[in-house]
Amino acid sequence: EKLLEYGFPRTYIELLKNRGITRLNPVQKSAVKKGLFNSMNLLVSAPTASGKTLIGEMALVHNTINKDMIGLYLVPLRALASEKYDEFKELEKLGLRIGITTGDYESPAEYLGRYNIVIATYERFDSLLRLKPKWLNRIGVVVIDEFHMIGDPERGPILEMIIAKMLSSQAQIIGLSATIGNPDVLAGWINAELVDDPYRPVELVEGVYDKKNHVIVFRDGRREKIIHRIGGAALNISLQSISSGIQVLVFVHNRRKAEEWAFKLSEHMGLFKHLIDKNKLSEILEELKESPSRLEREKLEYLISRGVAFHHAGLSSVARRVVEKGFRERIIRAVFATPTLAAGVNLPARRVLVSIKRYSPMRRQTVNIAVYEYKQMAGRAGRPTYDPYGEAIIYDASSLSEGLKFIHGKLEPITSKLNNERSLRIHVLALIASKDANTLEEIINVFKNTLFVAEYRDLAYLKSTIDIVLDDLLEWGMIESIGNNKFIATKLGLITSITYLDPLSVNRYLENIKDNVGDLYYLMLITQTPDYLRSKPYISNKLVELYEEEALELSDEDIIPEPPKTFEYYDYYVWLQSFVQAKMLHDWINEIDEDEIAEKYGVGPGDIYSARDTASWIASALSRVEKVLGNTVRANNLEKLSIRLEYGVKEDALELVELQGIGRVRARTLIKHGIKSLKDLASTPPSKIESLPGFGSRLVRSLYEQLREKGLI
Ligand code: ADP
Incomplete structure (x- = not known):
């Protein structure tokens, strides 16, 4: 051996x-x-x-x-x-x-x-x-x-x-x-x-689609004429691949297009329908029923029955899992996915179609992606042990030579992204709070081991940013200078570091919070933090501007925080954007139907999930900050808000969602039938609960089990 x-x-x-x-x-x-x-x-x-x-x-x-x-x-x-x-x-x-x-x-x-x-x-x-x-x-x-x-x-x-x-x-x-x-x-x-080591267990053959001659030119000299004409290159190549029994994973940079193309291809899948394993299909469609969104279920059920699907961050986690499984089990023959897939799960395919062009909202034009991004997607081609080789095909090169530049391209070097105020204020505070470093020299010493210093062999740039950051932390009351260039963290600094929030998030919150404000005010303080903004779901400019008047009115009435006092349009726009994000979360905690929220803000269930997940974390972290500062009223408000964000419920349902198996929909059903607390539930006969919509016998048994554990029965 x-x-x-x-x-x-x-x-x-x-x-x-x-x-x-x-x-x-x-x-x-x-x-x-x-x-x-x-x-x-x-x-x-x-x-x-x-x-x-x-x-x-x-x-x-x-x-x-x-x-x-x-x-x-x-x-x-x-x-x-x-x-x-x-x-x-x-x-x-x-x-x-x-x-x-x-x-x-x-x-x-x-x-x-x-x-x-x-x-x-x-x-x-x-x-x-x-x-x-x-x-x-x-x-x-x-x-x-x-x-x-x-x-x-x-x-x-x-x-x-x-x-x-x-x-x-x-x-x-x-x-x-x-x-x-x-x-x-x-x-x-x-x-x-x-x-x-360049060793790959499955060989990778790269190619470019030459649109002038309707032919894929592979690196190994092979050529494949594309005869289908049902739409753009990605669709034509997909259909032709499926016709020859080859599964395809198509990368598309834009969600809307990914969905659109999936539907377009599905119109041509009639011939393949009989090839799909009926048992496996119904098993998968059964799993899809767990998706929280009717819209998502309907779209994917239609597509998957025809052997096609799409995959992007707007999908619920249930739907994502179903699409991945369906593809692995070869029920789904083609998946149109955004590049998040390449960064996340392991979903190899015999043939991968890659797009090298992406729209840049900053530059308002189409730009080429990096060689490194191309390689990341292309690398998905070829399933170990199943495929003799994998194929990666660029389908949107303007010319053959442009495509070849990616295939033969040199990978961009990877460089440090450490030298910016956000990263440094977080880590400098952490060093001081955890007493890993207390003087400027000690702080600098830790940074000596970073890639940044390995690259530049010089600390001067970092030092000047660290200076700015120390000033901010002093001004925000998170650290104190105790002489001899020595710093210690204040109560506020300590708790900020422990919550893992960006110090700027905490500072912004504290500067803008007031007493006696409602949910929307709190929510907007949350959506204005850098911790929320960095991972916020995309809501289009057009939509955001639609809410401008409402935002201004509400801020006049003190229902939301005031717009920034700077004259930068950018800051004003972020304020507006935060308002719309807060509104979306407000709908969520007021039990508006998920599909309705999705439609209203142009987001998917996956976006709602990640937005409320982040917001719930920030609310809970800010609650800890308020507790340390001694403001129990605000701490309690935030704690409640955090749980409401997690479950998407109004305040009266907070007790019921403590039970596993009870979410926003079932909690509301119970309340409508007069069961408003765990005590109410404990004194209701199981048979009555079982007669309510959405309450199967297994769930009901588990609910009473949980009540027993809590000593309520
Ligand atoms: P990576 O992490 O480089 O992307 P993985 O660890 O996912 O690659 O490996 C891909 C597949 O190859 C896995 O299914 C793994 O079990 C299999 N594999 C890894 N090493 C060997 C080996 N020495 N012999 C056979 N199969 C292997």
Whole structure:
């Protein structure tokens, strides 16, 4: 057995064998050779599906078995964390304890110390580094998935700070990344050996659609004439691929187009309908019924029955899962997806159609995407073990030569995004609050380990931004100077850092809050924070401007905060935008139907979900701030608002939604039938509840079980 020589227990070798892994592939071997099991820091830069996860996994298993230390696996998104958790759960067969932590930024989570392997998002681990649970010094290895995120304007600086801190610990650092342009620079930064291998288990054949001659020209010299003419190139190629039994994943930069094209293609799917496995189809459509939106259900049911679907961030999580599953099980033959798919789940396809053009709202024109973005999408082509090779085809190049520029293009280098006020004020406050650094020198010292400094070999730029940031934090009352260039965090600074909010969010809130204001006022203070604005759902300019008059009237009546006093149109526009966002959330907590909200604001159920998720977190965090400042009235208002945002309910339903299985719709049904509290429910016979719409016998049994646990029966 080849794998035995690495000293793994037989049970693990067996487990790998069951997954079809009997020997290491070239990238993995190279990682081992460069010190994977000898505590060397490694940066693995290799194509998608080349087996990078296993490199991380083996390091984690090795670390646990030989050192009894904790291993961390860090990912950028919550969805990825649960995907990895499901994957690693299998290791429990070896007696390893696997844990996951993604939300709840305020909990030091000492209990995580019981696990051997912990999966976390970057953000969550960053918050843990501030809270300092005891187990931090028992971390033996940190695997960082999607290492190229270091160049992301939002998550990059967080990752950079995590690494800067871990570099001065004992832990082995293993970065995993899709191919990057400057791996040597990044590897140098983290003192890592570079494992830079172009090996791909499934060969990738790239091609460009030449629209003049209606032909796909592949890199390997093959040509494929496109004969179908049902619409644009993406549609014609899709139909032709499906006709030859090839599944396609089509990347489209715009949601509306993705949906439109899916419907257009579905008109031509009559011939394929009989090929779809009826049992699997009905199973999938059954799952789709769990979607919270009627509109979404109807659209997708229609499409999926014809073997087509779309996929974008506006979908509910149920619908996203259904589309992914349907595609994997080959019920869905073509998916029109926005590029968020390429950054998130693992959904490979034999043939991927890539768009290299995107509309830039800033520049008000179509622009070409980066080579790096193209490669990310193209890398999705080819399913390991199923396909002999994968094909990535650029379908919207203006000319053959433009397309070839992407295929042969050099990847852009990844650079630090740390030097901006937002990132630095967050991290400087965190350093002072957690007492990791208290003087300017100590602060600067931590930043010495960042990629920014590795790139510029100079701290001057950073220093000048840090100066600005320190002034702001002093002015906002979050830190105090205690002489000798020494700073300590105030009560406000401490709690701000613990909540994980941007200090500016807290400052803006405190400057604008008043007593005796209503829900809409609070909501708008929330939607005006940078923490909300950075991930807000898109609402079109046209729609926003439609609400201008209403916004001005409401601000005259003090129902919402005043517009900014600057003369910048941009600031005014953000105020208007925040108003419309707040209005949308206000509809949500007043139990307006989700489809109605979606239609009114031009958003999808997935957008509503993420907007209320963020808003609920901010409300709860601000509530903690108010509590520390001693304002219990406001703290309570915000706490209530946070729960209402989470469930989308009016105040009278807050008690009922405590029960698992009761959401906004069922709570309202109960209240309409006179059941207004848990006590009311406990004294109602189950048979009566079962007769209400939406209450099956299994749910009712679970409800009474929960009431019993609460001691109410
Ligand atoms: P990456 O993380 O590089 O995108 P994955 O870890 O998802 O790639 O690996 C892709 C697939 O290849 C997985 O299904 C995995 O089980 C399989 N795989 C990884 N290493 C090997 C190996 N040495 N032999 C056979 N299959 C492997």
